[in-house]
Amino acid sequence: MSDVRVIIQRDSEREERVVTTGTTAAELFAGQRSVIAARVGGELKDLAYALSDGDEVEGVEISSQDGLNILRHSTAHVLAQAVQELFPEAKLGIGPPVKDGFYYDFDVEKPFTPEDLKAIEKKMQEIQKRGQKFARRVVTDEAAREELASEPYKLELIGLKGSASTDDGADVEVGAGELTIYDNLDAKTGELCWKDLCRGPHVPSTRLIPAFKLMRNAAAYWRGSEKNPMLQRIYGTAWPSKDELKQHLDFLAEAEKRDHRKLGSELDLFSIPEQIGSGLAVFHPRGGIVRRVMEDYSRRRHEEEGYEFVYTPHATKGKLFETSGHLDWYAEGMYPPMQLDEGVDYYLKPMNCPMHNLIFDARGRSYRELPLRLFEFGTVYRYEKSGVVHGLTRARGFTQDDAHIYCTREQMSEELDKTLTFVLGLLRDYGLTDFYLELSTKDPEKFVGSDEVWEEATETLRQVAEKQGLPLVPDPGGAAFYGPKISVQAKDAIGRTWQMSTIQLDFNLPERFTLEYTGQDGSKQRPVMIHRALFGSIERFFAVLLEHYAGAFPAWLAPVQAVGIPIGDAHVEYLEKFASAARKKGLRVEVDSSSDRMQKKIRNAQKQKVPFMVIAGDEDMSNGSVSFRYRDGSQENGIPFDEALAKIAKVVEERTQV
Template sequence: MPEITIVRHDAQETRAVDAGTKLWELFRETPDVVAARVGGELRDLSREVEDGSSVEGVSIDSPDGLDILRHSTAHVMAQAVQDLYPDAKLGIGPPIRDGFYYDFDVATPFTPEDLEKIETRMRKIVKEGQRFDRRVTSDAEAIDELQHEPYKIELIGLKGGAGVEDAAEGASVEVGAGELTIYDNVRRDGEVAWSDLCRGPHLPTTKRIPAFKLMRSAAAYWRGDEKNPQLQRLYGTAWPSKEALADHLHRIEEAEKRDHRRLGRELDLYSFPDEIGSGLPVFHPRGGVIKRVMEDYVRRRHIEEGFEYVGTPHISKEQTFRLSGHLPYYADGMFPPMAMEGANYYLKAMNCPMHNLIYRSRGRSYRELPLRLFEFGHVYRNEKSGVIHGLTRVRGFAQDDSHSYVTKEQAPGEIKHLLDFVLGLLRDFGLDDFYLEMSTRDDSKPDKFVGDDAQWAEATEVLERVCRESGLELVPDPGGAAFYGPKVSVQARDAIGRTWQMSTIQYDFNQPVGFDLTYQAADGTRQQPVMIHSAKFGSIERFVGVLVEHYAGAFPPWLAPVQVQAIPIAERHADYLYDVARRLKARGLRVEVDDSDDRMQKKIRNAQLQKVPFMVIAGDDDVEAGAVSFRYRDGRQDNQVPVAEAIERVAAAVDAREQV
């Protein structure tokens, strides 16, 4: 009789079971389990238990369970499409964050009306309770069965080769190395309703899909290559309950209201002129205020934390980036070179090589370490046009970039210093919900990383130890390291629960070698320093975009482009408010007087739309009393507030960096 170990949370139970027992039989009493992890491998519940295996149930609301739910829903969507449009050819259909998609080759692009029909058909399939049945096949058998699906046949040709991983996002979900499998959607009478080449696993039946919705359609090149045919991609979302789906749709609605691109236009903060080029934003005066306040604040904080401010040019000769290793390891991320005076010059994609040259400009002693260099360096990345998105993914941006040069012994303390500094800065700007992500190298692709195993192990251990000592959740990111060393990134959740990658701290044992950086140790020998990269905001542009969405444009007073809007009730009150404005400006506060011909209520409405934190309103009685009506952004208003008190209210809110 086979024996298995069932893993439940922190407990384990060894149990003898009958031969031929199915996995679903182990989880009869736990209806939220939709799959199982057997010896580390995800499997359908219809698979048989294996002797000596360790089995753990996968609940539908776990990360793996959500992926299985969404991938199963993608299959239902593909079945519905081919039911309605029999000539549609299948691409791939992986789960993605918060949803799924499937690519189709169809003669005519899908319309919103088509999506409604497809969703209606999907509901019928779900209601039928079709089983997801797995069967193993051979390459030849699959090609014969799927001869009408050219894209699936192409994937079979990629099976087991390096190409399958690069085929497209999620292609490995469709076919992977090892066994080739097909999943049949089987009706209750045993008839196969639809089949798809897939690695799985899937839900037991379509009835286990509680809530879903199709979201939109878009064009997408097969395997992400513009030389390939353009397919139609249908996006959808699926959740473990109708309530969870409703919450997700509400978050999407809220995110649309907070979209920093729209708010940037409405609040006149920045723009993206086509004449300049894609991914190259310009800041308008009001957006420039936010950017300047951020930069001034973070510059001061860096100096307080022991950093020295430096400046470096936007371009450099090719050799600089060869010494750093960015050529060839990061060449695809850099703009093409410019030939000049017999040399190739590159726009810099990072500041670290030039900081290394500053370090190397003279001899260094151990007494100078840690040596901390910092600048707002403008860098340029050759991002693909398809990934550029407002301020959050650009081609030109400023980094609050720092590099600490330390001894190996100093490295843990410096990483802790940087992590504490980073978290404190983010809290200052209103972000206080974090976790950490640890990015390590991909051992299966050694040619993409420099350094030996011992260096990587040491660097990874130091970063991981400091992260765990912070008490924050630490999430692994295998393969996400930079080519020169592992990194930790701070993931911050915004006001509506979305996660943004913010600050990064990277341990670099490579560049000091390339630039021959040394210091004289206490014993008189020359030693190599460790270099630690850190960007607190990541990029100023991206951080502005995140803050715009976090605050929905209603910045706290200390960051608001206009802190006070002065509103005269009639034209005769304008001079009085201009005098109040001079007194506010004398306190370093940002104020504007609305002396337009609009009626007072329209002026108040305009200030509300511009999300100005405070308004001071004056009429005859206010002028006579030397006072103003003091109005808050939320509509509260105090009448007959003495001007001096009104100024102090604003100044106190700004100094306290409070949200109103």
């Protein structure tokens, strides 16, 4: 038996080892229980892979992202086996790993019930304990069709080998170069228990699936197309340990408490009426207060930074979006045209930049006016698919805090630097402090302009981003068609990442709109255009802050900053005077003069997450004082009337949390 040489990679270290022919990756990593697969020459392989001379091999640990994907995809196979054992008529769709879990699609006569999910999860636990082995084998198209003749969706995938994808962008389970089936084999007898068309890899045994749970089921179109049959999708999650599973479930429970849709209803902030339509929200008075305060503060800060406010209409002739290129690149995301004015197409605007270009071009411009910073709270409309609409975070109608900066080539770098610094500072003012930056570069299949212009724009953004001293993560191919961008990614109070502000450098739209300014030497010059949305959309930012603070907004943003709670009816008038004095200072104070008992009034104020509860009784009236009760249940008694007003005003002015 001859020897083969392999290179074992561990982080930056490389170790050469001589092994006998036929040695598997499992034998190479024997004793390393956390290794569940191997990366050979950059490709993921099962541990059963037999090593060849010259292979460069790296162990894939279960806790790595690749390891988690393999674990979760393997669990999806266990789910599918369990479903077909319990529901033999079920036809298999696809079952990829997704963020924090997996799903599998099934064609069944009727939707799964909660009781069905419990039975399926119990069956999965039985399969896991059997320790079935995952065994890969290569098959021809003809053999696969014969073996899977009863699975119509798998037969379709065989015909699409190497080119299909799921509705959320994950690849389907067919191989790109060869077709493979994975058998689930009985650990003792080697008997076939179940099989699936799949490219793998998988964990060696179901015993290496330590912790999983089924989460929910939903309807989903086959391969994401409304033209295809509706299937039943079961979602689950899987983790390397029971402790990690518990942590994830605790996290989901906390996230559910913070869900902006739930809080929006409980706190009477906004709603999305069915009569208006999916993705189209209305703000109630209290939500309107929060939104107005957000906008007012942003408006003031923009004015301080030299931005000028503009207003543009909600609809325009289609010709404008032909000029901008959006009808070529973005038509699927736009509402259908309206036929007006003798057959002229009008569109609801999906973005504001083309109209801002017309404002720039409304008269001659001089280099002395640059940089020109135009800003708008501009409402736009995008026809998002119903499956991705989600409360305020993915809406069909929303208002962008949209700015477009026109500057000279020489001003470009400094202006980008100032813009990014301003953006990060303003986000910090709203209470977000944990950031990293993402640099989105050209999609080689979807761009306009020359390679040289893109290279210059990308390198300029890279240098500007690096000056902030924050982590910079590449996003290859993630740019819009007209230029690269920096995205500010912010973490909220429970560690979730949200994309916030974007800054895009654009040499192309000024060219398409033939924008010009007169240079110092009298020549006509083309400006550089910077696109910048700070919140992204006001609705989405509202939702992020609502979840970040779990509804307990800091006093400066809270719709009601203080509520007066009289101990008895005789104290209502005294607190009304306090509220009147507070309103004169610009504070938002109400008095609960209802017939409820004092303790219920306190509970109501706590449920509404009011920062200050101002309590008054006989002693307070005699002393000209009030008592404070805070959201955390603590209390401060005997605060003089004027001092209490000043304390609330100070907390509001300093934008601090209480």
